[in-house]
Amino acid sequence: MSNVVEVRGVSKHFGDFPALRDVSFEIAPGSIVGLIGPNGAGKTTTLKSILGLTDFDGEMHVLGQDPRHGRHKVMERVCFIADVGVLPRWLKVSDAMDYIAGVHPRFNPDRFEAMLSETKISKKHKVKELSKGMVTQLHLALVMAIEVDLLVLDEPTLGLDILYRKAFYEKLLNDYFDHETSIVISTHQVEEIEPLLTHLLFINSGSIVLDCAMDEISDVYSEVLVAPDQLDRAEALNPIHRRDMLGQKAMIFENIPREELNRLGELHVPSVADLFVAKMQ
Amino acid sequence: MNKLPILIKREFWENRNTFVVVPMLTTGFFLLMMLFVFTASTTDFISMTIDLDEDEQHQLAQEAGYSDDVVAYVLEELDNMSELRREEHLNKGLQAMSAPLVMILWFVIFFYLLSCLYDDRRDRSILFWKSLPVSDGLTIASKLLTALLVVPLVYLVGIAVLQLSGLVLLTFGSFGTEISAWETVWAPANIFSNWFRYLAAVIFYSFWALPFFGWLLAISSFAKSVPLVWAMGLPFALTIAERIFTSQSTIGNWMGNHTIPIRFLSREHFSLSDLQYMIFSLEMLSAIVVGGGLVFLAIWLRGRADEI
Numbered sequence: 227m228s229n230v231v232e233v234r235g236v237s238k239h240f241g242d243f244p245a246l247r248d249v250s251f252e253i254a255p256g257s258i259v260g261l262i263g264p265n266g267a268g269k270t271t272t273l274k275s276i277l278g279l280t281d282f283d284g285e286m287h288v289l290g291q292d293p294r295h296g297r298h299k300v301m302e303r304v305c306f307i308a309d310v311g312v313l314p315r316w317l318k319v320s321d322a323m324d325y326i327a328g329v330h331p332r333f334n335p336d337r338f339e340a341m342l343s344e345t346k347i348s349k350k351h352k353v354k355e356l357s358k359g360m361v362t363q364l365h366l367a368l369v370m371a372i373e374v375d376l377l378v379l380d381e382p383t384l385g386l387d388i389l390y391r392k393a394f395y396e397k398l399l400n401d402y403f404d405h406e407t408s409i410v411i412s413t414h415q416v417e418e419i420e421p422l423l424t425h426l427l428f429i430n431s432g433s434i435v436l437d438c439a440m441d442e443i444s445d446v447y448s449e450v451l452v453a454p455d456q457l458d459r460a461e462a463l464n465p466i467h468r469r470d471m472l473g474q475k476a477m478i479f480e481n482i483p484r485e486e487l488n489r490l491g492e493l494h495v496p497s498v499a500d501l502f503v504a505k506m507q
Numbered sequence: 508m509n510k511l512p513i514l515i516k517r518e519f520w521e522n523r524n525t526f527v528v529v530p531m532l533t534t535g536f537f538l539l540m541m542l543f544v545f546t547a548s549t550t551d552f553i554s555m556t557i558d559l560d561e562d563e564q565h566q567l568a569q570e571a572g573y574s575d576d577v578v579a580y581v582l583e584e585l586d587n588m589s590e591l592r593r594e595e596h597l598n599k600g601l602q603a604m605s606a607p608l609v610m611i612l613w614f615v616i617f618f619y620l621l622s623c624l625y626d627d628r629r630d631r632s633i634l635f636w637k638s639l640p641v642s643d644g645l646t647i648a649s650k651l652l653t654a655l656l657v658v659p660l661v662y663l664v665g666i667a668v669l670q671l672s673g674l675v676l677l678t679f680g681s682f683g684t685e686i687s688a689w690e691t692v693w694a695p696a697n698i699f700s701n702w703f704r705y706l707a708a709v710i711f712y713s714f715w716a717l718p719f720f721g722w723l724l725a726i727s728s729f730a731k732s733v734p735l736v737w738a739m740g741l742p743f744a745l746t747i748a749e750r751i752f753t754s755q756s757t758i759g760n761w762m763g764n765h766t767i768p769i770r771f772l773s774r775e776h777f778s779l780s781d782l783q784y785m786i787f788s789l790e791m792l793s794a795i796v797v798g799g800g801l802v803f804l805a806i807w808l809r810g811r812a813d814e815i
Contacts, residue, residue, distance in 0.1 A: 297637065297643075301639055306634075306638045307638075309631070311631070312633075324516075325517055331508060365635075
């Protein structure tokens, strides 16, 4: 099966400011990709390009189509949640359901109602009567009732409390993910989505700085709790990151054979958060 | 799947107040007024109030020497007219009854078109609408169709209720008199042709003023703030500039004529041949070309539109 998204040499400028510089990556079917970067790194611009919401230079295929030619065609097989709280305040829950049922051939109202019944949201509610967390629940229920090939989530839990955030990702993984749909999640709250991901993309200042499958991270990156007498030897191997941990030094190495690192101290797979910090420096 | 019906429904969900509630309240208000005048003029029950209020209708009736019976006065006058004049007067009366709703309708359409592509960028819900497989062209087509056809039809219901009520009240007034309600009121009133003319005018105006409507849409899709200022300011500035630099006002007049066609409205008698002349004129062609261009501009801008 060919890739869901193929991005080749995509650039985008806002005036003189380069939002994306020669970005290339691929999204394989059935993967859950974390697009992670600090604020202003180009996450949203990347996702908007994929969704056909913005123009760009370069080559891109989303499910075989150029998103610049007809966003509405792309949207038959792609759905997105851009940020929390973009549902219009005047919209009634039942009307939202009727509307999507009327415009989206792949929307399943029964599935939506089943998911809604697990929340406190009633079909009579208007969006303005719901809390921020409930609006996100509603949006997720609407989107999860659409059978698409690619789901794009841009900071879907920003500003929500921890209970809603946890429930959001649990729901996404348990009720939605079926190994056929691909999901892209952008966030800067790395820890929360780490257990979900199958693939990592780090972006900084408009460039992809890491593009790696989760199960390949341990092959490439290692974190060593360096023994005090090995510090000099460790430094000689050019760690990409070092930090103090309980009086010891923890260092992250890239592409150094495990046998060599084993001699320096205790070996771990670095957490995504630590890797993120290392890569952003 | 045909998405247009649900898209138009969507517009009614968002604009229920101006599309449905306002014409209902307006119709209700004028209906009550009519009932009040009818009751006052046919019974002694509230005539005291009328005397105190110096009601215009009442004065009219007094001048004519019919004490305060407006209904009897109107019927008597109509009965004495020639057939042609009777028809003319009745139709003027019917049109007068539709005037408040027509004026409100104009403002409703104006503000609707100006805000329909602006508000959802402001509240960021554009990101939700754009996440669904509806093309920008279809979105704007649904908004145009709503503004120029569906909402005028809703307002026509209110107009029809008022006109029919007026005729029914006159019919009640004719009971117990020599006057035949059919001959004096219903036959000359020609109520269906009245509604047909309303629809014809709506459709004609939709094309004639397409530059105006397209302009509102384009501004609604373009402005990052104060769309009203943009929408009125730019044509105004253009008119002034034309006046200063060329001391002419061809463009200014053209814009005015295709916003509210005064020449068209102010004609005493408007016949079918006049309409034919206007439909197949260069003016009409220019309106459709410029208006169509502005609608396409609005669609193009919508494709690039983002939250603001």
